[in-house]
Amino acid sequence: MKAEIISVGTELLLGEITDTNTPFIARQLAMLGIDLYYTSIVGDNCERLLDALRQAWQRSDLIITTGGLGPTQDDITREVIAESLGETIAIDPGLKQYITDFFARRGLEMPENNIKQAAIIPSATAIMNPLGTAPGWWVEKDGHIIAALPGPPGEILPMWEKEVFPRLEKRSDGIILSRTIKIWGLSEAKVDELAAPFLSVPNPTVATYAKTDGIHLRITAKAPDKRTAGKMLAERESDRRAVLGDYIWGVDEETLENVVGQSLVSQGLTLAVAESFTGGLLAYTLVMAPESSSFFKGGIIITADDIKTAWGLKPELSSGRVGAETAAKMASLVRARLEADIGIGIELYTEPDGGTNIGRVFVAIDTGQGGQSLVQNYSGRPRQLVRRAVQHALFDLRNLLTSR
Amino acid sequence: MKAEIISVGTELLLGEITDTNTPFIARQLAMLGIDLYYTSIVGDNCERLLDALRQAWQRSDLIITTGGLGPTQDDITREVIAESLGETIAIDPGLKQYITDFFARRGLEMPENNIKQAAIIPSATAIMNPLGTAPGWWVEKDGHIIAALPGPPGEILPMWEKEVFPRLEKRSDGIILSRTIKIWGLSEAKVDELAAPFLSVPNPTVATYAKTDGIHLRITAKAPDKRTAGKMLAERESDRRAVLGDYIWGVDEETLENVVGQSLVSQGLTLAVAESFTGGLLAYTLVMAPESSSFFKGGIIITADDIKTAWGLKPELSSGRVGAETAAKMASLVRARLEADIGIGIELYTEPDGGTNIGRVFVAIDTGQGGQSLVQNYSGRPRQLVRRAVQHALFDLRNLLTSR
Numbered sequence: 001m002k003a004e005i006i007s008v009g010t011e012l013l014l015g016e017i018t019d020t021n022t023p024f025i026a027r028q029l030a031m032l033g034i035d036l037y038y039t040s041i042v043g044d045n046c047e048r049l050l051d052a053l054r055q056a057w058q059r060s061d062l063i064i065t066t067g068g069l070g071p072t073q074d075d076i077t078r079e080v081i082a083e084s085l086g087e088t089i090a091i092d093p094g095l096k097q098y099i100t101d102f103f104a105r106r107g108l109e110m111p112e113n114n115i116k117q118a119a120i121i122p123s124a125t126a127i128m129n130p131l132g133t134a135p136g137w138w139v140e141k142d143g144h145i146i147a148a149l150p151g152p153p154g155e156i157l158p159m160w161e162k163e164v165f166p167r168l169e170k171r172s173d174g175i176i177l178s179r180t181i182k183i184w185g186l187s188e189a190k191v192d193e194l195a196a197p198f199l200s201v202p203n204p205t206v207a208t209y210a211k212t213d214g215i216h217l218r219i220t221a222k223a224p225d226k227r228t229a230g231k232m233l234a235e236r237e238s239d240r241r242a243v244l245g246d247y248i249w250g251v252d253e254e255t256l257e258n259v260v261g262q263s264l265v266s267q268g269l270t271l272a273v274a275e276s277f278t279g280g281l282l283a284y285t286l287v288m289a290p291e292s293s294s295f296f297k298g299g300i301i302i303t304a305d306d307i308k309t310a311w312g313l314k315p316e317l318s319s320g321r322v323g324a325e326t327a328a329k330m331a332s333l334v335r336a337r338l339e340a341d342i343g344i345g346i347e348l349y350t351e352p353d354g355g356t357n358i359g360r361v362f363v364a365i366d367t368g369q370g371g372q373s374l375v376q377n378y379s380g381r382p383r384q385l386v387r388r389a390v391q392h393a394l395f396d397l398r399n400l401l402t403s404r
Numbered sequence: 405m406k407a408e409i410i411s412v413g414t415e416l417l418l419g420e421i422t423d424t425n426t427p428f429i430a431r432q433l434a435m436l437g438i439d440l441y442y443t444s445i446v447g448d449n450c451e452r453l454l455d456a457l458r459q460a461w462q463r464s465d466l467i468i469t470t471g472g473l474g475p476t477q478d479d480i481t482r483e484v485i486a487e488s489l490g491e492t493i494a495i496d497p498g499l500k501q502y503i504t505d506f507f508a509r510r511g512l513e514m515p516e517n518n519i520k521q522a523a524i525i526p527s528a529t530a531i532m533n534p535l536g537t538a539p540g541w542w543v544e545k546d547g548h549i550i551a552a553l554p555g556p557p558g559e560i561l562p563m564w565e566k567e568v569f570p571r572l573e574k575r576s577d578g579i580i581l582s583r584t585i586k587i588w589g590l591s592e593a594k595v596d597e598l599a600a601p602f603l604s605v606p607n608p609t610v611a612t613y614a615k616t617d618g619i620h621l622r623i624t625a626k627a628p629d630k631r632t633a634g635k636m637l638a639e640r641e642s643d644r645r646a647v648l649g650d651y652i653w654g655v656d657e658e659t660l661e662n663v664v665g666q667s668l669v670s671q672g673l674t675l676a677v678a679e680s681f682t683g684g685l686l687a688y689t690l691v692m693a694p695e696s697s698s699f700f701k702g703g704i705i706i707t708a709d710d711i712k713t714a715w716g717l718k719p720e721l722s723s724g725r726v727g728a729e730t731a732a733k734m735a736s737l738v739r740a741r742l743e744a745d746i747g748i749g750i751e752l753y754t755e756p757d758g759g760t761n762i763g764r765v766f767v768a769i770d771t772g773q774g775g776q777s778l779v780q781n782y783s784g785r786p787r788q789l790v791r792r793a794v795q796h797a798l799f800d801l802r803n804l805l806t807s808r
């Protein structure tokens with residue numbers, strides 16, 4: 001099946017909004033094994049949208065439109081689809097009731113303009129929109145499909161998952177599933193080397209990506225059905241786990257802070273952190289993890305050299321840039337002061353290096369039985385270095401927790 | 405002038421990368437008063453790209469392509485432009501030297517594949533790419549222009565600013581400038597009301613947007629030249645400043661942390677912060693501001709109730725959720741402990757409210773002459789509430805610093 005996406009909206013052509021619907025739908029179509037050959041953006045202009053739809057009808061089997069389903073005069077997608085198909089548009093009483101009810105549940109009367117959103121053509125059925133007043137259209141005619149969706153990404157998501165995806169899945173001759181294995185502590189080149197025997201295999205495919213939270217190894221399997229694709233993924237994942245072992249810290253949507261948080265909660269341990277030039281990002285990342293109030297005691301941020309003494313850190317540690325020792329002192333200090341089971345000290349020194357920066361990260365973890373301190377160099381822009389340093393500390397903590 | 409953008413790359417159609425070049429170029433064209441009527445994405449496929457270019461040539465005066473200028477066989481944009489114009493492509497000795505030098509400066513030999521990037525057609529001149537090996541093309545023929553740019557956004561930026569923008573500016577019959585005035589402490593409805601007399605004026609236009617750092621009022625002026633547009637902007641800005649006064653904290657790319665940082669540095673003051681459920685985001689935001697080492701002393705993060713006593717905060721403050729008093733104590737505590745001129749205490753309590761969350765933010769600022777404590781309610785997702793709370797604290801501090 002050949003597909004094409006048309007995004008409708010003058011605000012997109014002015015660059016006032018970035019079209020995030022197209023990449024989302026593109027990924028979904030790739031997963032369904034549907035070939036996406038073209039995407040385009042057209043303004044709120046009847047003539048140009050009509051041209052775009054007619055061209056798409058000639059060259060594509062599936063046309064997905066987003067935007068232009070609102071209640072104002074600018075919203076022209078419904079009318080132009082009707083015209084392109086030579087059909088008459090009319091208010092559907094059921095849809096009118098649905099929209100009236102949508103307003104009523106919010107204690108509002110339906111503004112007169114919104115009745116436009118209850119209009120439909122004979123070859124279309126409505127796609128319900130639980131989060132807005134614009135129902136979508138699912139049009140089937142002469143072997144072509146048009147799925148017309150509203151513009152707001154939040155509204156598209158449930159409509160896609162509940163109605164569009166399942167209908168497309170039935171028509172697709174194969175399903176594509178992927179699994180991302182997240183790795184820390186190996187370079188991309190090393191992961192590539194370890195994945196080498198599979199990099200040229202056509203199915204499932206294996207590819208590596210360098211990210212802030214390490215190297216991602218993505219396995220993608222195509223099969224006639226979900227079960228077979230899932231089995232192919234699981235097999236390839238299992239043989240890669242045998243090779244990459246302890247370097248794997250998570251999969252798919254997992255984050256290091258969630259993994260670490262779960263371990264701390266299940267082991268009944270609390271944590272406190274002391275930071276310098278990561279400036280609180282480690283603490284913030286931990287606070288935002290689920291159940292953080294069960295394990296996170298708080299932190300201190302020490303940036304000015306002259307106040308290191310105020311925290312009981314020896315002044316000579318301030319001047320000498322002896323990162324490992326400072327990090328260790330910070331870890332034990334914060335562990336004691338905040339009465340936590342585990343203290344982390346993290347020091348980051350950055351210096352310019354040509355157009356970029358080199359950062360030296362020192363991480364110390366104190367569990368009361370002597371801490372360990374590790375150093376690692378990174379290069380990048382300051383914010384990248386800070387994010388890297390935080391991920392680095394979380395990974396060290398993860399290792400400590402899994403080895404207990 | 406009618407313009408159209410064609411982004412080239414199969415990875416875009418698979419949703420593996422989001423096309424950020426199109427919104428950037430769209431905004432630039434809007435600024436130049438050039439009408440952008442279509443944008444599209446086409447894969448690395450000669451036939452489909454050729455169709456797209458031929459169609460664009462028929463309907464547009466200016467065609468901007470991005471991507472497909474790399475050294476591999478997949479990179480087809482040069483060859484397809486040549487074919488669409490019926491011209492012969494050939495290696496340019498000057499460009500070959502330029503690319504060879506690019507590698508030589510990095511101590512590398514030019515890989516054989518890269519010679520492809522030195523190819524050009526008679527109607528094109530090269531657009532130099534200081535950050536990569538892919539020169540762009542500027543094609544002028546039969547009243548049409550094609551600007552072919554590489555895919556990486558970082559490479560496009562200097563090429564656009566130094567070569568493409570100035571050439572387009574000369575051809576544009578008008579320039580559009582805009583100015584964003586940033587406001588805190590008024591609702592969008594209130595700003596709308598105060599801007600009302602101008603909301604329907606066609607030039608300069610005035611529009612409001614709700615953002616995390618407050619309400620943005622964007623003024624956009626169109627004029628035959630930059631000077632006139634600048635004057636129109638300045639006049640409208642000045643009359644809005646007369647009305648919005650102290651609620652305005654900055655313009656355009658300014659951030660609250662930069663504004664606050666500059667004030668602290670110029671007044672020779674230092675700052676320390678104590679946070680609870682903003683978890684370090686206020687500290688991190690300040691650390692990332694320019695010259696932060698001159699004014700930021702550090703911070704503490706107190707999340708666990710049981711350690712409030714460890715910081716000398718009365719236990720009854722922990723249980724009673726008496727936010728204003730806790731924030732004030734935190735402000736004076738951190739000011740004293742970190743020997744800073746100003747201490748900020750920030751408390752955030754969130755509770756679920758239907759599908760969203762309500763957050764109560766308490767901000768106290770202690771300057772040693774008694775602090776002030778303010779409370780504000782917001783609603784949103786947890787991360788939104790934290791960002792709002794941080795912006796709120798920065799705005800309170802900004803007010804204190806400007807009133808000194």
